[in-house]
Amino acid sequence: MTAQIIDGKALSAQLRTEVAARAAALKAKSGITPGLAVILVGDNQASQVYVRNKVKACEEAGFHSVLEKYDAAMTEAELLARVEALNNDPTIHGILVQLPLPKHIDDHKVIETISPAKDVDGFHVASAGALMVGEVGFKACTPYGCMRMLESIGMKDLRGKHAVVIGRSNIVGKPMAMMLLAANATVTITHSGTADLGAMTRQADVVVAAVGKRNVLTRDMVKPGAVVIDVGMNRDDDGKLCGDVDYEGVRQVAGWITPVPGGVGPMTITMLLVNTMESAERAANA
Ligand SMILES: Nc1nc(=O)c2c([nH]1)NC[C@@H]1CN(c3ccc(C(=O)N[C@@H](CCC(=O)O)C(=O)O)cc3)C=[N+]21
Numbered sequence: 001m002t003a004q005i006i007d008g009k010a011l012s013a014q015l016r017t018e019v020a021a022r023a024a025a026l027k028a029k030s031g032i033t034p035g036l037a038v039i040l041v042g043d044n045q046a047s048q049v050y051v052r053n054k055v056k057a058c059e060e061a062g063f064h065s066v067l068e069k070y071d072a073a074m075t076e077a078e079l080l081a082r083v084e085a086l087n088n089d090p091t092i093h094g095i096l097v098q099l100p101l102p103k104h105i106d107d108h109k110v111i112e113t114i115s116p117a118k119d120v121d122g123f124h125v126a127s128a129g130a131l132m133v134g135e136v137g138f139k140a141c142t143p144y145g146c147m148r149m150l151e152s153i154g155m156k157d158l159r160g161k162h163a164v165v166i167g168r169s170n171i172v173g174k175p176m177a178m179m180l181l182a183a184n185a186t187v188t189i190t191h192s193g194t195a196d197l198g199a200m201t202r203q204a205d206v207v208v209a210a211v212g213k214r215n216v217l218t219r220d221m222v223k224p225g226a227v228v229i230d231v232g233m234n235r236d237d238d239g240k241l242c243g244d245v246d247y248e249g250v251r252q253v254a255g256w257i258t259p260v261p262g263g264v265g266p267m268t269i270t271m272l273l274v275n276t277m278e279s280a281e282r283a284a285n286a
């Protein structure tokens with residue numbers, strides 16, 4: 001038996017159609033068009049591609065989108081001033097400052113300047129805190145997308161399940177663990193300081209790999225039938241996009257697996273649209 005595939009592209013298409021319908025309904029009812037502003041500083045090649053995909057996804061959903069591109073020499077003060085201007089712009093419901101930023105700019109300072117009401121990335125301390133205590137706030141898009149993938153295979157409630165997260169970043173590992181916990185899973189967070197990773201993952205009903213390194217999870221580390229979610233975005237020796245999971249090996253034992261590309265990546269962009277939609281609806285009801 002080989003694993004069934006959780007198709008992030010297909011699920012994204014379905015969810016984006018729903019978002020487009022919500023956007024049209026909001027516009028008809030209140031005259032408000034959801035608006036996303038994306039700021040890109042510098043000329044990082046990968047960032048250019050991602051940002052273009054985000055703007056394209058917005059347009060397809062009927063959103064208003066603004067892409068602001070700046071030279072790598074932009075000062076931190078100039079960037080903070082742009083974020084503040086967008087905070088005060090009523091046509092904008094979501095602000096995304098593409099990371100990484102040039103070294104001379106303090107990412108944390110920039111993120112904390114974004115109004116939590118427009119923090120559709122879910123990176124602000126207020127958004128992370130809201131997730132931790134179960135308050136209303138924007139959820140980080142990548143882990144949020146992983147939760148929607150689990151929901152799509154009937155795993156919305158994870159009571160009685162053991163979820164093992166590999167990685168403890170602020171943008172994926174930690175919020176992922178919080179969301180799994182909120183879904184009633186028993187959660188283990190593993191990382192570079194974990195003594196025996198395989199001993200942990202072999203107990204898991206759900207494994208989320210979010211390290212940024214190839215072949216972190218191999219078939220001998222997976223319990224037969226487990227759900228494997230691959231957040232990784234790496235390049236193999238031929239320059240092809242690949243995840244953190246040894247896909248060919250792991251699919252021989254897993255019950256479900258997400259591919260790279262076509263898995264978590266498209267879902268990340270979809271949840272950005274969902275958060276921006278939500279923000280526009282909140283603004284309309286305010
Ligand atoms: N403030 C901020 N927010 C982010 O959400 C953010 C960021 N900065 N910086 C960079 C990372 C990366 N990221 C991706 C999203 C979608 C795909 C995606 O759609 N990937 C496609 C493949 C794309 C390709 O072919 O290269 C897939 O997996 O199928 C990839 C990467 C968002 N990021």
Ligand SMILES: [Mg+2]
Pocket residue numbers: 101102103104105106107
């Ligand atoms: Mg920095």
